[in-house]
Amino acid sequence: xKVVLLSGSKVGSKTRTAMDYTKKAITEKYPDLETTLIDLAxxxxxxxxxxxxLEYEGDTGYVTKTIMEADAIIIGTPIFxxxxxxxxxxxxxxxxxxxxxxxxxxxxVTAGSSKHYLIAENQLKPILGYMKAQIVQxxxxxxxxxxxxxxxxxxxxxFRIDRLVEDTVVLTETYTKIREEKEAAYGF
Amino acid sequence: xxxxxxNPSKGLEFGIYTLGDHIPDxxxxxxxxxxxxxxxxxxxxxxxxxxxxxxFSVGESHQEYFxxxxxxxxxxxxxxxxxxxxxxxxxxxxSTSDPVRVYEDFATIDLISKGRTEIIxxxxxxxxxxxxxxxxxRDYEELFEEKFELLLKINEEKIVxxxxxxxxxxxxxxxxxxxxxxxxxxxxxVGGPPASAIKAGYAGVPMFLANLGGPATSFKFSVDAYRxxxxxxxxxxxxxxxxxxxxxxxxxxTQQAQKEAYPHVNQxxxxxxxxxxxxxxxxxxxxTRDVMNVGSPQQIIEKILYQHELFGHQRYIGQMDFGGVPxxxxxxxxxxxxxxxxxxxxxxxxxx
Numbered sequence: 001x002k003v004v005l006l007s008g009s010k011v012g013s014k015t016r017t018a019m020d021y022t023k024k025a026i027t028e029k030y031p032d033l034e035t036t037l038i039d040l041a042x043x044x045x046x047x048x049x050x051x052x053x054l055e056y057e058g059d060t061g062y063v064t065k066t067i068m069e070a071d072a073i074i075i076g077t078p079i080f081x082x083x084x085x086x087x088x089x090x091x092x093x094x095x096x097x098x099x100x101x102x103x104x105x106x107x108x109v110t111a112g113s114s115k116h117y118l119i120a121e122n123q124l125k126p127i128l129g130y131m132k133a134q135i136v137q138x139x140x141x142x143x144x145x146x147x148x149x150x151x152x153x154x155x156x157x158x159f160r161i162d163r164l165v166e167d168t169v170v171l172t173e174t175y176t177k178i179r180e181e182k183e184a185a186y187g188f
Numbered sequence: 189x190x191x192x193x194x195n196p197s198k199g200l201e202f203g204i205y206t207l208g209d210h211i212p213d214x215x216x217x218x219x220x221x222x223x224x225x226x227x228x229x230x231x232x233x234x235x236x237x238x239x240x241x242x243x244f245s246v247g248e249s250h251q252e253y254f255x256x257x258x259x260x261x262x263x264x265x266x267x268x269x270x271x272x273x274x275x276x277x278x279x280x281x282x283s284t285s286d287p288v289r290v291y292e293d294f295a296t297i298d299l300i301s302k303g304r305t306e307i308i309x310x311x312x313x314x315x316x317x318x319x320x321x322x323x324x325x326r327d328y329e330e331l332f333e334e335k336f337e338l339l340l341k342i343n344e345e346k347i348v349x350x351x352x353x354x355x356x357x358x359x360x361x362x363x364x365x366x367x368x369x370x371x372x373x374x375x376x377x378v379g380g381p382p383a384s385a386i387k388a389g390y391a392g393v394p395m396f397l398a399n400l401g402g403p404a405t406s407f408k409f410s411v412d413a414y415r416x417x418x419x420x421x422x423x424x425x426x427x428x429x430x431x432x433x434x435x436x437x438x439x440x441x442t443q444q445a446q447k448e449a450y451p452h453v454n455q456x457x458x459x460x461x462x463x464x465x466x467x468x469x470x471x472x473x474x475x476t477r478d479v480m481n482v483g484s485p486q487q488i489i490e491k492i493l494y495q496h497e498l499f500g501h502q503r504y505i506g507q508m509d510f511g512g513v514p515x516x517x518x519x520x521x522x523x524x525x526x527x528x529x530x531x532x533x534x535x536x537x538x539x540x
Contacts, residue, residue, distance in 0.1 A: 049325055054462045055251075055316045068462055096463060183467045188447040 001172055004070040007039040008077040008088030014110040016041065017150050018142050019076040021158065022108060025165045026074075033169070036070075038063055040087045048093035056094065064094050072104040072172040073133075074164070079111040079119050092127055100133035102179060104172040106164055107139035117141055134175050136167045192373040192394055193274070193306075194429045194502050199538030200492070202530055203243025203505035204236050204522075205278045205433060208256025211512040214455040219512065222255040226262060228515050229255075233266040235519060237273035239526030243505060244270075245278035245308065250317035253459050260293040267301035275301055278396065278433065278505070279310030279377035283331040284321040286355060287339040288363055295367045303368035308396050309336050310377030311384075314460075327354070333387075336376065340393065343371045375431070378410065385410035389417030394429045400507075401435060401465075401473050401480040404495050411499045429502040432495065435473075435480045436506025438524040442474050442483040448517065449482050449508075456511030481506055485528035492529075493536055 003026060007019040016039055023037050043059040053064040067073060077084050092099075105128045109120045120139055128135050140161055146154035189196055206229055212219040220228075233244040244266065248259040256262050259277055266275050275297070280290055290307070298305035311332040312318075318325045334352045342348055342363045351357035375396045376388040388395040395414050399407045415425035437449035450470055458464040473480035474487070479495060481488050481504075492504060508521050 050328075051315045051325065052461060054460075055314070065462075096461065098463065101463075101466065186446075186467055186471045187443060188450045188467075188470075 001033050001072065001169070001176075002070045003033055003035045003072045003074065003168070003172075004067055005035065005037040005074045006067065006076060006088075006091070007037065007041070008075060008091070009080075009085045010041045010087050011080070011085070012078060013150055014142070014144070014147055015076045015078045015108070017147065017152065018108050018110055018140070018157075018161070019074075021152055022074055022076070022161050022165060025162050026169070029162075029165060030169055036066055038066060040091070045087070045090065045094075047090055053094055053096060053099075060094065063091065067091070067095065068099065070103060071176065072106070072168050073100070074106050074108065074168060075124070075128075076108045076110070077120070077124065079109065079116040082116065082119060084119070084123055089127075092131065095131070098132045100128060100131040102175075103133055104136065104168055104175060105133035106136035106168045108142065108161070108164065109139060110142045112144045114141075114143060134171060136164065136171055138164070138167065140164050189427060189429055189502065191371075191427070192429050193303075196429075196502055197539040199534045199536075200496050200501070201242040201274075201431075201503035202525070202533060203245065203274070203431075203503060204232070204241060204436075205245040205247065205505045205507055206232070206256070206509050207247040207249055207278075207507065208254050208259060208262070209249075209456060209460070209510055209512075210255035211253050211452075211456050211459055211510075213512040213514060214451040225255045228518075229262060229509075230265050230269055231515075232509070232518055232522075233273065233275070234269050235522050237270045239522045240530055241273060241522070241525060243274040243276065243503060245276040245306075245505065247278050248281050249314065250320050251314055251460075260290075260297065263305070264293075264297050264300060267297050267305065270301070270304075272304070274304050274306065276306035276308050276373075276375075279308040281312045281317060282309040282335045282339055283311055283328065284317050284323050285335070287335050287342060288355075288358070288361075291339060291342045291363050292365070294372065295363075295365050298367035298372050299365060305367070306373040306375065307339070308375040308377050309339060313379065330354075337391075340374060340391070343374055378414075380407070380410070382410045382413040385414040386417040389414040389419075389423070389425075389428075390421050392418055392421060392423035392428065394431070396431045396433060397501075399432055399434045399479045401469060401478065403477055404479040404498055405477070407432070407479060408498050411501070430499060431503035431505060432479075432499060432501050433505045434507065435482060435510070436488075436508045436521075437482045438485055438488055438508075438521050438529065440484060442487045445483050445487075446470065446474060449513075452511030452513050454511070485524050485532075488529055489532045492533055496533075496537055 046060045246259045348358045348361045375394045377396045378384040439445035454464045
């Protein structure tokens with residue numbers, strides 16, 4: 001199983017911090033999984049111009065191909081201007097229609113205010129749904145007050161990250177099994 | 189329909205097309221050489237002709253896993269190797285070529301083939317060739333529309349006066365050689381959504397509609413929109429032929445056809461588009477109402493007749509070599525077409 005953790009912002013450190021915790025949780029609990037953390041701040045990703053993702057080169061090609069090869073994606077996003085950041089939206093724009101079919105997607109949100117709680121629900125989930133992801137319904141919402149100098153200090157958040165990781169892996173394994181059984185029944 | 193060399197009273201024309209893909213066989217992982225692939229395409233055209241198939245076309249693609257970038261050169265070889273089968277490009281990417289050169293090439297192939305050649309012009313479904321050939325992807329739509337218009341003009345007029353955005357103007361230009369009968373059929377290649385079909389109808393040009401898979405009724409929408417647009421712009425839809433193009437694979441039973449075709453279609457899609465073909469959708473493809481012609485000869489006959497009833501189209505072309513299908517399997521397909529499918533289709537669609 002391949003899991004990609006996508007830290008969706010070029011700005012700030014909180015989403016990356018949360019994703020580092022998530023990565024640590026997943027590698028500790030499931031050391032055999034192939035996990036890759038992509039922090040968009042470290043890559044020079046082009047804006048989508050409509051071509052097939054296989055035709056992009058360099059960082060853009062690397063990021064899109066790595067996501068397309070994953071079985072599960074854990075998306076980390078800050079909330080900017082009451083929305084997901086453009087860097088993250090661009091990743092979706094770079095991918096083809098139905099790109100997330102047969103993939104599991106789960107969400108970690110970092111935000112300055114609890115007022116942004118429904119943004120993942122209202123903006124991110126519809127995109128993931130349109131792209132046919134199997135979405136882990138509960139997500140982790142981390143507020144400014146849960147951080148202290150690049151560390152997460154709220155144990156509730158840490159427990160929730162552990163549960164998100166577990167749910168992501170369980171759903172991916174289960175879904176893969178269901179799909180394999182179903183496909184075997186077609187006989188071709 | 190005479191202008192397009194089609195006589196509907198003879199029934200639905202049946203053809204085969206290849207995109208010239210050069211993909212490893214999914215079972216062995218082995219890829220034949222580009223030389224062998226090109227020769228097999230030429231051979232396939234010859235065998236198709238012997239089986240009584242009406243039409244054979246070769247596509248242009250400039251990316252990895254393809255061997256017919258110079259598709260007009262391959263068509264030229266096919267023109268020489270065959271005698272009566274119609275030949276065409278499916279499609280020529282007119283956006284990134286000079287219409288004058290395309291016309292010169294295809295008029296020449298028409299002379300070699302003694303009046304059997306057609307052009308199907310498309311916009312490119314993959315856009316890597318824009319970089320390769322020095323065009324800006326931002327001009328995607330305008331490039332096609334302008335160059336396609338010029339191509340049609342060259343076909344209609346002996347002396348061309350023209351100016352546009354993407355090519356040097358033509359002043360009293362005579363584009364030669366002329367095709368055998370002075371002009372040749374030029375089709376517009378159209379993808380799924382109706383917007384492009386409407387443009388074809390508006391221009392009053394025949395339409396080649398790609399419909400790889402999915403319910404046939406959803407393509408009916410494009411067909412109707414095409415005819416309606418043609419009518420609105422003063423063309424008679426009855427004079428404008430429609431062709432459809434999609435996946436084809438025949439075997440003794442539908443189960444066997446699916447079993448044999450799926451690994452190729454799936455791997456071909458994976459390598460070229462980055463996504464495999466969902467098994468669930470492929471399984472549904474066997475349903476008579478689905479447009480994908482994969483199945484037993486009887487199943488395919490039923491499907492094609494159903495589609496003919498629905499679309500009222502004049503030609504169907506099938507893609508059966510996608511994804512490294514070995515040549516002996518292609519021969520087997522042609523045998524089933526020639527012996528079982530073709531006679532039945534002609535019998536039921538020819539006007540008595």
